[in-house]
Amino acid sequence: MKKTLVAMFALVAFTGTAFAVDVIDMKKNVKFPHKKHVEMLKDCKKCHEKGPGKIADFGKDWAHKTCKGCHTTLKKGPTSCKDCHKQ
Ligand code: HEC
Numbered sequence: 001m002k003k004t005l006v007a008m009f010a011l012v013a014f015t016g017t018a019f020a021v022d023v024i025d026m027k028k029n030v031k032f033p034h035k036k037h038v039e040m041l042k043d044c045k046k047c048h049e050k051g052p053g054k055i056a057d058f059g060k061d062w063a064h065k066t067c068k069g070c071h072t073t074l075k076k077g078p079t080s081c082k083d084c085h086k087q
């Protein structure tokens with residue numbers, strides 16, 4: 001019983017940390033609302049193919065393909081330079 005409880009707390013603490021990444025500041029004034037995306041997409045694998053955490057090939061090319069790609073496909077979310085790169 002005690003062990004189960006400890007395991008449960010560990011799990012809550014872990015997912016709690018992951019969900020707690022609220023807004024991530026990126027280069028060129030991009031503010032990425034991570035938590036909002038987690039809540040609406042409910043699928044980490046949409047962006048984290050290899051599990052949560054840093055994304056190995058993250059950068060301009062990844063972002064313009066993945067972020068803009070999804071916004072274009074779903075017709076939701078910013079697709080113009082100035083809407084992602086706030087002044
Ligand atoms: C819409 C895309 C997207 C979704 C969906 C998403 N993430 Fe992320 N997440 C990112 C990006 C982009 C980063 C920043 C990656 C980097 O800097 O290498 C990130 C970073 C993280 C980090 C590391 C934060 C840090 O700075 O150390 C964690 C942990 C994480 N995500 C967990 C999750 C979990 C868990 C889920 C699912 C519940 C999830 N993410 C869903 C895009 C996403």
Ligand code: HEC
Nearest residue numbers: 030031032033041046047063066067070071074076077078
């Ligand atoms: C798999 C789909 C998907 C991916 C990948 C994705 N987004 Fe989004 N994003 C959405 C959707 C859907 C919305 C629309 C939310 C709404 O209209 O309420 C959105 C909205 C946004 C918004 C506007 C939020 C707001 O409060 O109005 C920003 C900024 C944004 N995305 C940035 C990014 C960035 C930066 C990345 C990549 C790191 C990214 N998105 C990746 C689906 C995605």
Ligand code: HEC
Nearest residue numbers: 026027028030058059060063064067068078079080081084
């Ligand atoms: C859907 C959001 C989105 C749109 C639309 C978008 N970008 Fe980006 N852009 C990003 C993200 C996210 C990064 C990566 C930031 C990082 O590496 O921290 C990025 C990176 C960049 C970089 C590299 C910055 C650096 O210092 O490495 C340049 C330059 C850039 N974008 C220009 C543009 C231009 C020009 C447009 C319009 C044609 C555009 N972006 C449209 C989200 C977007």
